[in-house]
Amino acid sequence: MEQPVTATADGADSILEVRVRLPECDPEIWRLLELAGSLSLGQVHEVLQAAFGWEDAHLHRFTANDPFARLHPVDGEIVEPPQWLPAAWCEEPTDLPEEDCSLDQLFAAGSGGAFYEYDFGDSWLHRLELVSRRPADGDSPPARLIDGARRGPLEDSGGFPGYEEIMDALADRSHPGHAEHSAWVAGIIGPDTPFDPAFLDIPAINRALAKQF
Known part of the structure; x- marks a missing residue:
């Protein structure tokens, strides 16, 4: 685990x-986390992987604003906004190393929120909203899951439309794709593991986070 970047300005x-x-x-999948503001974005990436049950099998990036929002020209020129990636992936002038940016700095660069995209093919876009801030103390872990709803989508399930189709098929035995999608899910999570999209194991996630720091 890399060391945190910087703390707040003071x-x-x-x-x-x-x-x-x-x-x-829909229904919305969300997590409420307590995170040290000094965590680097590389560390935040690891936290989000654990919190949503991802397997870190694809590319990812952070942006201070919606990466898919329409860009408006500045002085007649379209300026691409910066994005934070692992240093080894930085190739363009707007690519910045995620290891050198803290969560505090990411929020400061935007307008009260930020975005994390995982798997550029399925494009799982996460919106990060800063709810509150308090001073850290000696008992505060660097990362802790407080609350949330529903397990994260399965890897390689086709993004939001694909995952919704899988959920619809699993919920309806008369669905023409029920058997196919049921077999696919069993192959991903194991044939003896029950799949409940509404279940979120908060204690298990916090045990995983405790091992990371």
């Missing part, structure tokens, strides 16, 4: 209460 670390949601999922 040198004191803060604990940020951050709500992270997959806004296109």
Whole structure:
């Protein structure tokens, strides 16, 4: 685990209460986390992987604003906004190393929120919203899941439309794709593991986070 980047401007670390949601999922999938503001974005990536049950099998990036929002020209020129990636992936002038940016700095760069995209093919876009801030103390872990709803989508399930189709098929035995999608899910999570999209194991996630720090 890499070391945290910097604390806040006055040198004191803060604990940020951050709500992270997959806004296109219905019902909505979300997490409420307490995170040290000094965590690097590389560390935040690892936290989000654990919190949503991802397997870190694809590319990812952070942006201070919606990466899919329409860009408006400035002085007649379209300026691409910066994005934070692992240093090894930085190739363009707007690519910045995620290892050198803290969560505090990411929120400061935007307008009260930020975005994390995982798997550029399925494009799982997470919106990060800063709910509150308090001074850190000796008992504050760097990352803790407070609350949330529903398990994260399965890897390689086709993004929001694909995952919704899978959920519809699993819920309806008369669905023409029920058997096919049931077999696919069993192959992903194991044939003896029950799949409940509404279940979120908060204690298990916090045990995983405790091992990371």
